[in-house]
Amino acid sequence: MPLSQIPQIPYIPYMPDYQDMTACQIAEYVKAGRMSAVDIARQALALAQSEGHNLNAFITLCEDKALAQVATVDKKVRAGEFVAKRASRRTGNSAEISAGALAGVPIAVKDNISYTGYPTTCGSKMLETYIPPFDATVMERLIDAGAVIIGKTNMDEFAMGSSSETSYFGPVKHPLDPKLSPGGSSGGSAAAVARGIVPLALGSETGGSVRQPASFCGLYGLKPTYGAVSRYGLVAYCSSSDVIAPFARTAEDLAVLYSVIAGHDMRDATSLAGDHPDYISCLKTDRKFKIGIPKQYFAWELSCQVSPVLNQAIESLEKAGHEFYDISLPLTNKAIATHYIIAPAEASSNLARFDGVRFGFRTAGETDLKQMYLRTRSEGFGDEVKRRIMLGTYVLSAGYYDTYYLKAARVRELIRREFENAFKEVDLIITPTTPTPAFKLGEKLKDPLAMYLCDVFTVPSSLAGVPAISVPFGTVPAADSSLKLPVGVQFIAPYMGEKALFQIASILEHLKE
Amino acid sequence: MTVYEGYKPVIGLEVHAQLTTDSKMFCGCKVSYGASPNSRTCPVCLGLPGALPILNKKAVEYALRMILAVGGEVALHSVFTRKNYFYPDLPKGYQISQYSQPVGRGGEIKYSLENGRTKNCRLNRIHLEEDAGKSLHPSSKERYTRLDFNRCGVPLIEIVSEPDLKSPEDAYSYLNKLKQILQCLEICSADMEKGHLRCDANVSVLPKGKKKLGVRTEVKNLNSFKGVKRALKYEIARQIKILRAGGTVKPVTLWWDENRRAARLMRTKETSEDYRYFPEPDLWPLAIDMPWLDSIRRSLKELPDHKYNRLVKQYKIRPYDARILAADRLLADYFENVIACYNNSRDVVNWITTEILGILDETNESITEFKISPAMLAELLKSIDDGIISGRTARQVFREMAATGNSAARIITSRGLRQITDKKVLLKEVDKVITANPKQVEKYRSGKTALLDFFIGEVMKSTQGRANPELVSDLLIQLLKK
Incomplete structure (x- = not known):
């Protein structure tokens, strides 16, 4: 729709800056007619164009559809559709949220989540021109809740990386220092939220791709229970671990965004049925948690860099009446090896469809089928993707399957049980999110193993399928500058235990103040 | 080998x-x-x-x-x-x-x-x-x-x-x-x-x-x-x-x-x-x-081997015929549907294996495309038993039914194929034949009784096959004795 045709809402003398507001506040203001969704969207798009460009946070801006969406939102506001109404259950969302929970809230979405009308590139040359003909389930739910999709964010190619540097479209820069990485693979989404372009964003998690950048950028990042959010429309990397995951600047915003996207979906066979509690009203709680401290996560030598923040968090929580227990998760140090067998194995199969036959990149001028396959995939994929495809192909090949894949699958089952047993004793587990604060761009690019080890604290819960959250709590001094870098604290909860995660995040949020 | x-x-x-x-x-x-x-x-x-x-x-x-x-x-x-x-x-x-x-x-x-x-x-x-x-x-x-x-x-x-x-x-x-x-x-x-x-x-x-x-x-x-x-x-x-x-x-x-x-x-x-x-x-x-x-097991269709055994036992049909029916579920269903309306399994199986399979073979149709429904076939067979048409006429009616999909009754009526059972009418026809063939009458009376079939054939010919053969036979025997 051309700009001139978008109806303007009446002039309001006082208009706060949306950048200073939480998503919940924005939605309230928009629904009350005190802020124009059109104006917010225009500002967000402008910021995405300027600041977003500096950070290389976006691959595509969705201006046309965003402006059409805000027009609809403002129209609904004037028609009074958002007044005291519960959300429709049309999309099958079982979480209780108010209608228009995200009315007029600008949001950024990782570029591996399908959205019609714009390319879904996965940060790859392979899909530079691929425009999906269908929306991911989460996109339908966001739009249904009144959210405004500002753009698709930059990421490690096919979500394979922990620094957002393997993108075909160049690395994402940290909002605090352009020489630093915002983390990855959902680095674009994290940078966009941290810089204030949008209050919310969606990323995706396979082994830490939201929690790690959330920790690096001082954000709240949730890895939901596997299956709690529909994967329909999420371009698969490791199907048995992949989960769409939200970023926010406050615990409440995170809970709202999660409420909007969570819930059963008929189009995803691994999607979980069952009701979700009201995550927003339960945020305020007097509950005292029993929290486990797994010694294996603290024995890690690198973690001493972030341990002051951890200790501070533990101290504050203890003072507030929460109890801490020493627990043991002995399989923790097997998790990285297990993950880097299972994830590449599934990736080698999931990425087979990028063959140049039907969509996306195809090498020019090749007439022989086999050569076309070889050249398309050699030219279309970056190094890290090729490395993982080769790893995965190897561990699944005849004669090696039992030694690698099958063994990894068994270890995974043991890790799952280890968490299950731990949660018989405690409500939550506290760990660092990452061993270090944000590192420099280029620092680990040439050392894949060092890069893989970034996920050492996040991968175990990914393998187990249990939910986990990264809560920003304090900073540590950067090694070679006067900057103070944010550090996150991770909490892991039992299966479908997101409620406790939001509560502990909210508790810490207040303790910080 | x-x-x-x-x-x-x-x-x-x-x-x-x-x-x-x-x-x-x-x-x-x-x-x-x-x-x-x-x-x-x-x-x-x-x-x-x-x-x-x-x-x-x-x-x-x-x-x-x-x-x-x-x-x-x-x-x-x-x-x-x-x-x-x-x-x-x-x-x-x-x-x-x-x-x-x-x-x-x-x-x-x-x-x-x-x-x-x-x-x-x-x-x-x-x-x-x-x-x-x-x-x-x-x-x-x-x-x-x-x-x-x-x-x-x-x-x-x-x-x-x-x-x-x-x-x-x-x-x-x-x-x-x-x-x-x-x-x-x-x-x-x-x-x-x-x-x-x-x-x-x-x-x-x-x-x-x-x-x-x-x-x-x-x-x-x-x-x-x-x-x-x-x-x-x-x-x-x-x-x-x-x-x-x-x-x-x-x-x-x-x-x-x-x-x-x-x-x-x-x-x-x-x-x-x-x-x-x-x-x-x-x-x-x-x-x-x-x-x-269990529910799938209960609703399982009968298999050819079981069907074969059941058809032989239940309907007392020949193993050869049962094998033909059991091999084709739809044909067997057809058979059993006819039997439901007309309880003479031998007759039905004969009609299916000779007439129906013959026509299906000619037209290259499947039994589901066949124009004569089981009920229609039963009606046709009944009209033979009821003496409305002869077996010979029935085959003619059957052909027309298969081609047009019309019922037996309709074809019999519209073509005037109903069997003649009126003795007066038949007597007239028998008289005509006897008068027209004095030599054969002579021979019959001198002991060549096998000629009866010849006379029956002549009457059938003159009535386009509509005469009831049993009645004709009875009348001829009576009249030729004189």
Whole structure:
């Protein structure tokens, strides 16, 4: 729709800056007619164009559809559709949220989540021109809740990386220092939220791709229970671990965004049925948690860099009446090896469809089928993707399957049980999110193993399928500058235990103040 | 057998049967043949990034019917597996199949050879998988291949036999029986020429007296029943020739070329694909609950062997006729539907095996397309018994019914075919015949009573066959005595 045709809402003398507001506040203001969704969207798009460009946070801006969406939102506001109404259950969302929970809230979405009308590139040359003909389930739910999709964010190619540097479209820069990485693979989404372009964003998690950048950028990042959010429309990397995951600047915003996207979906066979509690009203709680401290996560030598923040968090929580227990998760140090067998194995199969036959990149001028396959995939994929495809192909090949894949699958089952047993004793587990604060761009690019080890604290819960959250709590001094870098604290909860995660995040949020 | 002097062929078949579910195996696209290319596709069956499979319960039910029907063991917990390989008509780069944990194991198929001998073939497994698309190579001039994904994702069951088949004839009869069972269960149209059934054969030959199986080869692209027989004969002869010459058979995969009536090398073992099977992470393992399985077992259609036994016992029809009916479920249904309205099984079976099969053969129709419904046939047979028409007229009426679909009563009335039973009318006709044939009357009266049939024939002729033969006979005997 051309700009001139978008109806303007009446002039309001006082208009706060949306950048200073939480998503919940924005939605309230928009629904009350005190802020124009059109104006917010225009500002967000402008910021995405300027600041977003500096950070290389976006691959595509969705201006046309965003402006059409805000027009609809403002129209609904004037028609009074958002007044005291519960959300429709049309999309099958079982979480209780108010209608228009995200009315007029600008949001950024990782570029591996399908959205019609714009390319879904996965940060790859392979899909530079691929425009999906269908929306991911989460996109339908966001739009249904009144959210405004500002753009698709930059990421490690096919979500394979922990620094957002393997993108075909160049690395994402940290909002605090352009020489630093915002983390990855959902680095674009994290940078966009941290810089204030949008209050919310969606990323995706396979082994830490939201929690790690959330920790690096001082954000709240949730890895939901596997299956709690529909994967329909999420371009698969490791199907048995992949989960769409939200970023926010406050615990409440995170809970709202999660409420909007969570819930059963008929189009995803691994999607979980069952009701979700009201995550927003339960945020305020007097509950005292029993929290486990797994010694294996603290024995890690690198973690001493972030341990002051951890200790501070533990101290504050203890003072507030929460109890801490020493627990043991002995399989923790097997998790990285297990993950880097299972994830590449599934990736080698999931990425087979990028063959140049039907969509996306195809090498020019090749007439022989086999050569076309070889050249398309050699030219279309970056190094890290090729490395993982080769790893995965190897561990699944005849004669090696039992030694690698099958063994990894068994270890995974043991890790799952280890968490299950731990949660018989405690409500939550506290760990660092990452061993270090944000590192420099280029620092680990040439050392894949060092890069893989970034996920050492996040991968175990990914393998187990249990939910986990990264809560920003304090900073540590950067090694070679006067900057103070944010550090996150991770909490892991039992299966479908997101409620406790939001509560502990909210508790810490207040303790910080 | 003398044909393979000194050698015993050992054959195992892998048969892919397309299930006749309404929608595809993992998406809602309609299964339909002959639709315009790529019109029955969606993000799921096109393998677009982010699309996910949802299992079609009906496909599972159909597979379970087959497993139960052949006495196989249903796995209450089975696993879908990805079979990875690159081909343009395989959009995901893998086929969702089952590998180490199939839904069905074991079972057997009893089949009869043309000489009436009954044999048994054990089954190894039955598993579910999805079909691939179709690559069309329009002509050698065109420098491209056309892809049609309508077939992509159509549910299949693969039925893998043990190497129990000992000759191409065994294989042929086994396949025929398999087809009957699939059709009887209403899970597959089983038309091999239309690709509903596809067959790969594993073949080896065993020198007589040896126990260890020979090296086997795989023959692919068998797409007609007769083609299977031909290809097997070809491959057995080829292997025996190699062994006789002192050579060794190599474990290769061959591609049968029906036009050239020869097989060509497709791949050797060294270049064989490594499919890198692993559990499909987009689908949970398939769990089957007992109540559902029991309900499928209860509603299972009667199988040919049971049907044969029942038809012989219940209707006292000849084994030969029962075999014809049992082999074709629809024909047997037709038979039983006629019997429901007309209780003379011998008559009904005769009409079916002679008249109906004769007409169907002429018109190349199936019994479902046949214009005479069971009730209409029963009505026709009743009108013979009631003396309304003669058996001879009935055949004429039957032909017209088959051509027009009109009822017997309507044809009898409109054509004036009703039998003449009025004695006065018949007397007139009999008189006429007697007067017209004085010489024959003379001979009859002098003792040549066999001439009665001649007189009856003359009366029938003069009445266009409408005279009631019994009445005519009675009248003639009376009048000729004088």
